[in-house]
Amino acid sequence: MRNMHAMYAHESTMTFRIESLTPEQRWQKTIQDGLQIKIFHEKSGLIRPVALEDSENLTQNQNFYLDRGWCRAEMSWSSVRGDTAQNQRVDLEVTFTEEKQVIDEHLTGTTPVAPDAFAADMHSAAFTHRSDAGAVIDLQKKVFLEKVTKRRKLKVEGISLQQMQALTQSLRYFEELESITINDFRCGDKEARAFVEALATTPIKKISGKTKDESSLLCLVKAMAVASKTLKITHLDLATEIYWAQLRASGAEAIAVFLKSTTTLVNLDLRENFLCNVGVKELAKALKENRTLKRLNLARNGINVEGVQAIAVFLKSTTTLVNLDLRENFLCNVGVKVLAEALKENRTLKRLNLADNGIGVEGVQALRRALKTNKTLEHLELGGGFEPTGDFDGAEAIAAACRANRRIRHPSAVLSEASDGSEEQALKSPFEAAVRIKGLAAELRLNRIITELNLSKKNICDEQLKALAEAFRVNKTIKLVHLFFNQIGDEGVKALADAFLVNKTIERVSLGGNQIGDEGVKALASAMEINETITEVQLKMKEAQLAMLSDEGRQALKDIQLFCDRNKALQGFGKGKINYQEDLAWMKGQPPFGSKGKFGKGKFGNQKGKTSGKGKDLR
Secondary structure (H helix, E strand, O other): OOOHHHHHHOOOOOEEEOOOOOOHHHHHHHHHOOOEEEEEEOOOOEEEEEEOOOOOOOOOOOOOHHHEHHHHHHHHHHOOOOEHHHEEEOOOOOOOOOOOOOOHHHOOOOOOOOHHHHHHHHHHOEOOOOOOHHHHHHHHHHHHHHHHOOOOEEEEEEEOHHHHHHHHHHHHHOOOOOEEEEEEEOOOHHHHHHHHHHHHOOOOOEEEEEOOOHHHHHHHHHHHHHOOOOOOOOEEEOOOOOOOOOOHHHHHHHHHHHHHHOOOOOEEEOOOOOOHHHHHHHHHHHHOOOOOOOEEEOOOOOOOHHHHHHHHHHHHHOOOOOEEEOOOOOOHHHHHHHHHHHHOOOOOOOEEEOOOOOOOHHHHHHHHHHHHHOOOOOEEEOOOOOOOOOHHHHHHHHHHHHHHOOOEEOOOOOOOOOOOOOHHHHHHHHHHHHHHHHHHHHHHHHOOOOOEEEOOOOOOOHHHHHHHHHHHOOOOOOOEEEOOOOOOOHHHHHHHHHHHOOOOOOOEEEOOOOOOOHHHHHHHHHHHHHOOOOOEEEOOOOHHHHHHOOHHHHHHHHHHHHHHHHHHHHHHHOOOOOOHHHHHHHHOOOOOOOOOOOOOOOOOOOOOOOEOOOOOEOO
16 A cells, blocks of 8 residues: 555556445445455454444545545546546546537646645645545655656646646646647636746757647647747647637638747648648748758648649748648649749748649649759648549559659658648658557547547558457447548458447447458448447548459448448337348348248358358347
8 A cells, every 4th residue: 555656656557436425225225134354353353344324433535536635545546547548437427518529627737736835725635534645745746756857758638727727737747748739728818928938948849739628729739929039949849630610711820820939840731720721821831930840740721723823832932841732632633833933943842742633644644844943842632532524544543654754653641630641650650650549549449438539541551441440349338439540451351340340339430431342341230230230331432442343342332321220220129129131132032031042051151050040130
């Protein structure tokens, strides 16, 4: 017990806390049932069982969890780890609404607490037998200083305004902090300014942040703009995703102010922030005055030719930018032609990502001509998102360009979205991405909270999906799985299908935009014949993919939809309440299960014995 704080603060452990008191009804029932618990009996020096109502040896503690002195200490120790997600409350239901995915009251993350703040708070703490306030204060300070003074990376999430203030107070103790990630936070102008000023006193180099509250996000970037001369960061990652707050044009103005004053920023990631043309124009103006930025990510920002024109002017004059990511915007041929002209004059850019921009033959030809003049660009990534009238012509033009010029490539699976875009990072990212996915898979095995997993556009390959599939076999909470636009092929889908044979909670799966062929769809159909919970499988194959499928593969696609419809019916009428086999056979135009139809032995040959000749469910 003397070293129990080591377990609470260890980087390889997690704390799951139940703050609710035992309901009185359950307490009384337990007493009536005569429950006994083992305790150390001080008088006899023995461990012996005593009845729950034994008031001589047991004292009922009716104090709330957060009012208890030692519980506060446990919370504090658990919060000094490198990731606050390792300390979670598990007895709180999360409420979903149409306006916000998670309501603010459920921002339950806890940040490190400065020793002086912890000591001041201990005067109100309750202790059952004796006051241990002094010992608790001393031990909290010892653990806090041992952990945070050497902490280089910190990740906090689910941070309320109160916890934001606590984090700000503790930052002055982070003597070696280089990187901070803060996800889903709340703050006003005052709290944001105090937080940024505190960060500026640390040796911080990288800030990553996103939140579901747009006001808090704007407060943070405005505070950073004000402190741009004292905040010596090299990396700023404000990339967001669906359902999270976006910077938009107003946020771009604050980022522009920061860019004009900073003398250290090297990498800026603004992916998926809906900056649109107005915001991009503001950034382009500021970048003309910036002399440090090397990497800029503007993917998925709703940029068309108007915004690209401003970027092109900047590209002609920049002396520092080496990496520009513009994938998944709306450049089309017109915008790409503007960029191509800028490339003829640019002498710094080494990597340019234009994938999924509706580029057709004209755009590809303009880029090929530009590369005859430009000798510095080493990687030009093209592919996907062709113009509606020219899918095959655009694809063939890019394929031909890739064959003719080694500098032109299809979208790279090597450079992950999480990377900083550097060449060194590009070499590391495949291994690091695999480690991250395997780490996530390990967490999913134990997870009892997360119900939706969105890993779309993360360059996930078959091997990584296999690790996730193993986790799905035992996970009992995930209901929605989004995996569209990755690098997933048949082998990965087979592993996923095997997991669906035993998983009983996943209801919807998105797999569109992957490289799935015959073997993959047949494996899915085979699994869906058994699975009774999945009601939607989104594959969304393009015509070119469909054309490559065999007759069996196309039939498997139809079967998957039929099995999804069957599962909807099962869930609608109650599992086991209807006999769906004969109805399904009728839908497929096949003889019912009583005859020797194609389902009699399991359609795909590996599910024998699952259904009987009379159509009864034998599982």
